[in-house]
Amino acid sequence: MQPLRFGRRKWLASALSLAGVGASGAWAQPRPIKLRLLLAGAEPTFHLLPLRIADRRGFFAAEGLDVELRDAGGPAKAHQALADGSADVVAGAFESTLTAQAKSGFLTAFVLLGRAPQVALGVSVRALPAYKSAADLKGRRIGVSSFGSASDMVARLALARDGVPAQQVGFVELGGYVAAVAALRSGQVDAISHMETAISMLEQKGELRIVADTRALKGTQELFGGPMPAACLYATAAYLQKNAQTAQALANAVVRALKWLQTAGPSDIIKVSPESYFLGDRGLYLASFNKVRETIALDGLIPEEGARTALRTVAALDPAFKLAEVNLARSFTNDFATLAKKRFGA
Numbered sequence: 001m002q003p004l005r006f007g008r009r010k011w012l013a014s015a016l017s018l019a020g021v022g023a024s025g026a027w028a029q030p031r032p033i034k035l036r037l038l039l040a041g042a043e044p045t046f047h048l049l050p051l052r053i054a055d056r057r058g059f060f061a062a063e064g065l066d067v068e069l070r071d072a073g074g075p076a077k078a079h080q081a082l083a084d085g086s087a088d089v090v091a092g093a094f095e096s097t098l099t100a101q102a103k104s105g106f107l108t109a110f111v112l113l114g115r116a117p118q119v120a121l122g123v124s125v126r127a128l129p130a131y132k133s134a135a136d137l138k139g140r141r142i143g144v145s146s147f148g149s150a151s152d153m154v155a156r157l158a159l160a161r162d163g164v165p166a167q168q169v170g171f172v173e174l175g176g177y178v179a180a181v182a183a184l185r186s187g188q189v190d191a192i193s194h195m196e197t198a199i200s201m202l203e204q205k206g207e208l209r210i211v212a213d214t215r216a217l218k219g220t221q222e223l224f225g226g227p228m229p230a231a232c233l234y235a236t237a238a239y240l241q242k243n244a245q246t247a248q249a250l251a252n253a254v255v256r257a258l259k260w261l262q263t264a265g266p267s268d269i270i271k272v273s274p275e276s277y278f279l280g281d282r283g284l285y286l287a288s289f290n291k292v293r294e295t296i297a298l299d300g301l302i303p304e305e306g307a308r309t310a311l312r313t314v315a316a317l318d319p320a321f322k323l324a325e326v327n328l329a330r331s332f333t334n335d336f337a338t339l340a341k342k343r344f345g346a
Contacts, residue, residue, distance in 0.1 A: 032066035033246050037233075039071050040078040040092030041149075044277035045195055046292045047114040047231035048091060053257040056272045063249035074146065079105070082236055088243070089250065093150055094229040094302070095310045097331040102321055106237045109332040111251050111340075112302045113258075114230035116220035116295035117150040121158050121193040122208035124184055128191070131209060134162035143174040143189035150230065155193035156317055157223055158212035177201075177279065184208065196288035197279060204284070215291045226309035229302055230295070237330070248336050255300040255340035262298065262346075299346040300337035307332055 039048055051069060054060050060067045072078035072087070075096050081087035083105070090096075090107075097107040121142075123131045128140075137159065144151040156166050172189050174180045177198040183189045184202060192198070192208070196215065202208035213219035220228050233254065240247050264272075266286050278285045307328055315321050340346070 030064050032061070033064055033249070034066045034068070035089065035246060035250060036068050036070075036087045037250075038078045038081055038087045038090045039069060040075045040090050040096070041231065044274070044279075045231075046118060046289060046296065049273065049277075050113055050254055050257040050261060050296070051091060052274060053260060053272050054253040057257070057260065059253040059256045060250075063253045065246070065249050065253065067250070067253075075148070079107070082107070082239075088239060088246075089233055089235045091231060091233055094232045094234075094307070094332075095153075095314050097234050098311055098314050098326055098328075099318075099321070101326050101331060106330055107234045108237045108240055108330065109229075109232040109234040109302055110240060110247060110334075110336045111233040111254050111300040112229055112297040112337070113232055113254070113300075114295055115297055115306075116217055116228060116292075117154055117214040117230045118195050118292045118295055119151045119154040119193055119214050120195075120199045120210050121155050121191065121212040122199060122202065122210045123191040124187075124189075125207055125209055127187065128209075131211065134159050134164045134211070137191060138164060138168045139170075140190040141170040141172050141188070143172045143180055143183050143192040143194070145175060145180070145194055146173055147171065151193040151195065153313070153317065154212060154214055154223065155191075157313065158193075160316065161212075161223065196292055197281075197284050200288045200291060201281075201284060204287075215295065217294055220295070224309050224313055226312075227303055227306040228309050228313070229306040232302065232332075240333070248339060251300060251336035251340045252343060255337060255346050256344050258297055258300060259344050259346040261296055299341045301334050301341065302332045302337070304328075 041047060055067065055069065072081060075092055078090045078092055079100060082090060091113065094109055097109050100107045128136055142155050144155055159166055159169060174183050180192050180194045180198045181201055184192050203210065212223055214223060269286065269289055270282060311326060311328055315323050
């Protein structure tokens with residue numbers, strides 16, 4: 001199965017235009033191209049760190065882009081923004097491209113940010129001291145960041161793995177990190193499925209026992225049965241066809257940030273991360289980063305095997321989802337990331 005292909009000649013002409021090369025071959029200072037990029041997931045997640053790096057280290061500007069990063073308020077609002085033209089690109093979960101296609105909307109992922117969901121499911125040591133399997137969660141409450149999110153998906157998949165119907169568990173929508181930690185400590189929930197830094201904070205205090213972990217590639221493979229692409233950049237297929245040069249510039253900046261991350265040390269990470277990411281504890285932030293570091297994409301390429309894993313997962317968790325209505329090849333393209341990888345040696 002081959003992913004979408006974008007014409008090389010059309011892209012090259014657009015790229016030369018972006019670089020400021022006219023028919024005469026003379027170089028000119030181009031005007032920055034404005035790009036509206038919505039964040040479908042809540043910050044501060046490590047999935048979105050490459051975008052902040054590209055911004056803070058000037059990689060967007062180097063590609064001639066003026067990128068506006070803003071919170072979408074959730075996947076549904078992000079997709080609506082793409083549909084009505086008030087946004088150009090979304091940073092969100094890869095599986096969103098599959099569920100959108102099942103609803104007759106074609107979204108195409110073109111740069112991978114995360115190679116795993118970076119979510120862990122943990123049970124309260126106080127509420128479930130003798131926990132043995134997901135069967136012990138029957139009749140209990142599990143806190144997730146939001147319904148339909150990666151945290152929700154991981155919790156439901158962990159239950160299904162042990163043969164526990166999701167209907168036998170109560171799910172509670174908690175929102176961000178502070179609320180998740182408070183909910184577990186107060187007994188509002190008996191378990192949480194969430195992202196860093198909430199998980200490490202509770203784990204370090206001995207308050208949480210991890211029972212499913214996608215903060216590492218091995219745990220992700222065990223839970224999903226294969227590689228699972230997570231956060232990525234996606235847009236409508238029509239936008240990518242019409243704005244190939246802008247999409248390539250964005251891919252260049254992000255892949256460059258991914259390469260920078262491969263060798264960045266603790267002090268480098270601190271310097272490029274917004275103060276709000278630390279939640280008042282830089283040590284905890286760095287410990288959390290190290291937990292998920294290997295799951296951050298290396299070169300922006302989306303593995304076809306991973307796309308198939310995502311498709312199987314969505315179909316398994318949503319009885320209404322129809323596999324026959326999804327063309328997997330239309331859900332992603334590696335054309336842009338491949339050119340960026342060659343350029344920067346990622």
